[in-house]
Amino acid sequence: MRVLFPFVASLIQVAICLAKRKNIIIDTDLFSDVDDVGALMLTATSPEANLIAVNINYPAAYSVIAASALLCHYGQPQVPIGIMRPLTNETFFDDWSFRLGEYASKIAYHFPSGSIPWGHAEDAWDPVELYRKVLAESEDASVTIVSIGFLDNLSALLNSTGDEYSDLNGRELISQKVSEFVVMGGAYPSGKEWNFFGSNPSAAAHAVNTWEGRVTFVGDEVGKDVLTGGPLMKDGPKTDLLRQAFIYYTYFDPRPSWDALAVMYGIHGLGDLFEVGNEYGYNHVEPDGANKWIWDEMKREQQFLLLKASNETAAAKVDRLFLKGARSAAPDVGGTPPKASCAGRSQHEEL
Ligand SMILES: *[C@@H]1O[C@H](CO)[C@@H](O)[C@H](O)[C@H]1NC(C)=O
Ligand SMILES: *[C@@H]1O[C@H](CO)[C@@H](O)[C@H](O)[C@H]1NC(C)=O
Ligand SMILES: *[C@@H]1O[C@H](CO)[C@@H](O)[C@H](O)[C@H]1NC(C)=O
Ligand SMILES: CC(=O)N[C@H]1CO[C@H](CO)[C@@H](O)[C@@H]1O
Numbered sequence: 001m002r003v004l005f006p007f008v009a010s011l012i013q014v015a016i017c018l019a020k021r022k023n024i025i026i027d028t029d030l031f032s033d034v035d036d037v038g039a040l041m042l043t044a045t046s047p048e049a050n051l052i053a054v055n056i057n058y059p060a061a062y063s064v065i066a067a068s069a070l071l072c073h074y075g076q077p078q079v080p081i082g083i084m085r086p087l088t089n090e091t092f093f094d095d096w097s098f099r100l101g102e103y104a105s106k107i108a109y110h111f112p113s114g115s116i117p118w119g120h121a122e123d124a125w126d127p128v129e130l131y132r133k134v135l136a137e138s139e140d141a142s143v144t145i146v147s148i149g150f151l152d153n154l155s156a157l158l159n160s161t162g163d164e165y166s167d168l169n170g171r172e173l174i175s176q177k178v179s180e181f182v183v184m185g186g187a188y189p190s191g192k193e194w195n196f197f198g199s200n201p202s203a204a205a206h207a208v209n210t211w212e213g214r215v216t217f218v219g220d221e222v223g224k225d226v227l228t229g230g231p232l233m234k235d236g237p238k239t240d241l242l243r244q245a246f247i248y249y250t251y252f253d254p255r256p257s258w259d260a261l262a263v264m265y266g267i268h269g270l271g272d273l274f275e276v277g278n279e280y281g282y283n284h285v286e287p288d289g290a291n292k293w294i295w296d297e298m299k300r301e302q303q304f305l306l307l308k309a310s311n312e313t314a315a316a317k318v319d320r321l322f323l324k325g326a327r328s329a330a331p332d333v334g335g336t337p338p339k340a341s342c343a344g345r346s347q348h349e350e351l
Contacts, residue, residue: 021050022267023142025134027127028259029058029149029195030067031104032092034249037070038228038322039148039259041242042267044074045325049267051076052143053134056083057150057199060090061121062105066245068114068124069107073241074329077115080134082127084153103248111241127153128160128170135177136166146182146266148259150199151207158207171212181215183208184262186291188219188277188304197289205285217283217304218265222274223258225311230254232322237330242322260318265305273317275308 024043030036043049054071056063064083071079094100108118116123125133131153135143147154160170168176185195185204196204208215229246236243246255265274281295282302293304307314 021048022144023052023138024049024263024266025053025055025131025143025145026051026263027055027057027145027147027149027151027153028067029199030056030063031058031060031090033259034103034229034245034255035223035257035259036148037066037103037107037242037245038257038318039146039263040067040070041074041325042260042318042321043146043263044071044076044079045321045328046267051079052138053130054079054081055127055130055153056081056124057127057153059084059087060104061087062089062091062108064121064124065108065114065116065118066104066111068116069111070114070241072114073111074325080125080130081116082125082130082153083121084127087121099251099253101248101251103245106248107241107245110244128156129163129165131157132160132163132165132170132173135173136168138177140176141179143178144180144182144266145178146184146263147195148184148262149195151183151185151195151204152200155200155203155207158210175212178213180266181211181213182218182262182266183215184218184223184258186217186219186283186285186304187221188217188283188293190290190292191220192288192290193220196285196291201285201289202287204289205287208283208285208291213301215283215302216265217302218258218262219304220258222305222307223261224256226257226261226307226314226318227254227311228257228260228315228318228322231319232326236323236326239330240326241329243326254315257315257318261307261314264318270305270308273307273309273314274305277304277306278302 028036043051091105092102157170187193232243280297280300282299284294285291
């Protein structure tokens with residue numbers, strides 16, 4: 001017994017550690033802001049997260065190639081990726097302030113090692129099919145969906161009907177498999193924010209207003225003054241993908257952390273960073289994408305977050321994790337990026 005104990009104890013530790021990893025699906029509009037890239041990187045490199053799928057809710061082909069490059073760079077080439085259709089070749093051009101730059105196509109081009117190579121964006125999954133497959137294969141009540149963009153795919157998932165993966169319709173599948181829905185979107189207690197109005201506001205209203213189960217909202221105000229990316233751009237490995245995306249996009253300015261904070265909550269819960277802003281009530285989204293908290297004492301399944309830590313403390317925490325993730329993916333002796341390590345993998349191939 002005594003001899004075995006340390007071995008058994010360490011096995012138990014490993015088991016606890018694996019069991020504690022949260023199953024996460026990310027739904028992202030990786031295209032017009034770099035905070036989505038930060039959020040994906042935090043999830044892909046977190047020892048507490050098990051990233052089981054990424055869906056993209058913006059139909060730009062470069063977005064899905066960039067997402068596959070990112071997953072490869074941070075050691076998760078097996079994670080399946082979906083994107084809404086029909087695809088376009090749109091790139092981002094900031095013609096209102098001229099400060100921001102296109103990053104998705106450049107990341108896709110310069111980090112060409114993901115499971116979806118240049119020119120092969122159509123190989124990505126249909127997002128609703130991917131949701132249904134991955135949810136059907138998951139244990140009951142084991143999945144956290146973190147939405148950090150538009151809600152089109154999720155509205156379509158709610159409307160989906162039984163298929164080869166499950167007899168359940170979308171709503172039933174969600175209630176069986178999803179333990180929490182985390183939504184970066186809206187403003188609290190009321191306001192009008194991009195993720196709800198920027199694409200198809202009626203899909204956002206449909207998804208938010210008819211979702212059943214536990215929902216946590218992370219509003220605009222939580223992340224807008226949490227500026228991150230500075231330390232990564234200054235001190236991070238030169239070969240790092242997120243660092244390069246920040247540089248393309250912000251040209252060395254730090255950036256608000258709306259999406260990064262939403263995944264921090266999705267992975268770690270309230271922790272030291274957040275507190276809950278309401279005792280009861282629910283969110284309501286109007287057809288134009290404006291939202292408002294309805295203070296109904298009978299409704300207790302939804303909450304919105306407030307930042308509890310200072311903006312600086314929250315930013316320092318995210319920046320530390322960016323640097324840690326970047327260093328974990330950097331080659332030992334500076335120099336060439338870890339290209340080609342996952343090239344040639346197909347999205348629909350088991351690894
Ligand atoms: C995008 O560009 C590729 C390569 O030039 C081309 O094959 C494809 O047809 C284009 N797709 C669209 C939707 O324009
Ligand atoms: C799903 O159905 C609702 C009506 O029940 C509709 O408002 C919504 O637009 C549909 N979602 C999609 C993505 O078609
Ligand atoms: C973050 O900064 C904004 C703008 O300066 C301020 O209004 C807000 O109170 C700060 N948040 C926290 C939690 O300190
Ligand atoms: C595959 C796909 O794009 N599915 C749906 C995503 O959401 C939009 C709503 O904007 C639907 O029209 C698509 O069919």
